[in-house]
Amino acid sequence: xxxxxxxxxxxxxPEGAIxxxxxxxxxxxxxxxxxxxxYSGKSPELIMFIYSNGDKEDGRFTAQLNKASQYxxxxxxxxxxxxxxxxxxxxxxxxxxxxxxxxxxGTGTQLKVEL
Amino acid sequence: ETGVTQTPRHLxxxxxxxxxxxxEQHLGHNAMYWYKQSAKKPLELMxxxxxxxxxxxxxxxxxxxxxCPNSSHLFLHLHTLQPEDSALYLCASSQGQQLYEQYFGxxxxxxxT
Numbered sequence: 001x002x003x004x005x006x007x008x009x010x011x012x013x014p015e016g017a018i019x020x021x022x023x024x025x026x027x028x029x030x031x032x033x034x035x036x037x038x039y040s041g042k043s044p045e046l047i048m049f050i051y052s053n054g055d056k057e058d059g060r061f062t063a064q065l066n067k068a069s070q071y072x073x074x075x076x077x078x079x080x081x082x083x084x085x086x087x088x089x090x091x092x093x094x095x096x097x098x099x100x101x102x103x104x105x106g107t108g109t110q111l112k113v114e115l
Numbered sequence: 116e117t118g119v120t121q122t123p124r125h126l127x128x129x130x131x132x133x134x135x136x137x138x139e140q141h142l143g144h145n146a147m148y149w150y151k152q153s154a155k156k157p158l159e160l161m162x163x164x165x166x167x168x169x170x171x172x173x174x175x176x177x178x179x180x181x182x183c184p185n186s187s188h189l190f191l192h193l194h195t196l197q198p199e200d201s202a203l204y205l206c207a208s209s210q211g212q213q214l215y216e217q218y219f220g221x222x223x224x225x226x227x228t
Binding site for chain 1: 145146148155156157158160163164165166168170171203205209211212214215216217218219220221222
């Protein structure tokens with residue numbers, strides 16, 4: 001069973017602080033990793049993806065990948081109340097014969113940014 | 116229209132009804148997906164199509180019947196559903212290759228009474 005584990009939270013951080021969201025995965029063969037943000041009642045929105053070990057930065061967001069330890073994290077700098085949402089980690093378990101790919105999602109971490 | 120669209124956004128149906136969910140993607144992608152999202156559970160992949168050919172059926176009950184007439188349109192036909200099928204049904208699309216990210220539509224909130 002290929003699994004993706006996330007702490008459900010809620011993770012509460014004050015406005016302006018750094019929020020750190022973590023995710024571990026079981027399939028060592030996973031090659032690509034994604035962070036989605038989901039507001040209550042809405043659909044998941046892609047924030048970042050990362051393929052290689054190390055850090056990838058995009059504005060206030062930094063994704064970190066460590067394949068040896070099988071974890072991926074998302075840092076949100078200068079957190080804003082509008083960042084309050086559930087953050088889903090998704091792991092690509094491989095391509096499908098015939099095309100398309102298969103993502104395994106975690107249950108998500110709820111982030112609350114407090115004024 | 117841009118991105119991935121889904122209709123209807125909300126649907127209430129009885130257990131004996133037949134209804135269909137529609138998804139359309141305007142991103143030029145090859146692959147389309149149906150997911151089910153229930154409260155407190157991770158997204159569950161249901162079906163995958165690439166160039167309108169089904170490449171994955173994740174052991175979904177036959178009361179859910181997908182249809183993909185072309186790379187831009189995807190349907191989910193529903194019949195004799197159960198109350199436990201009430202959930203948010205999400206459509207997504209991606210390039211067909213392995214590593215590419217998936218983009219989601221707004222979803223259909225389904226309630227089975």
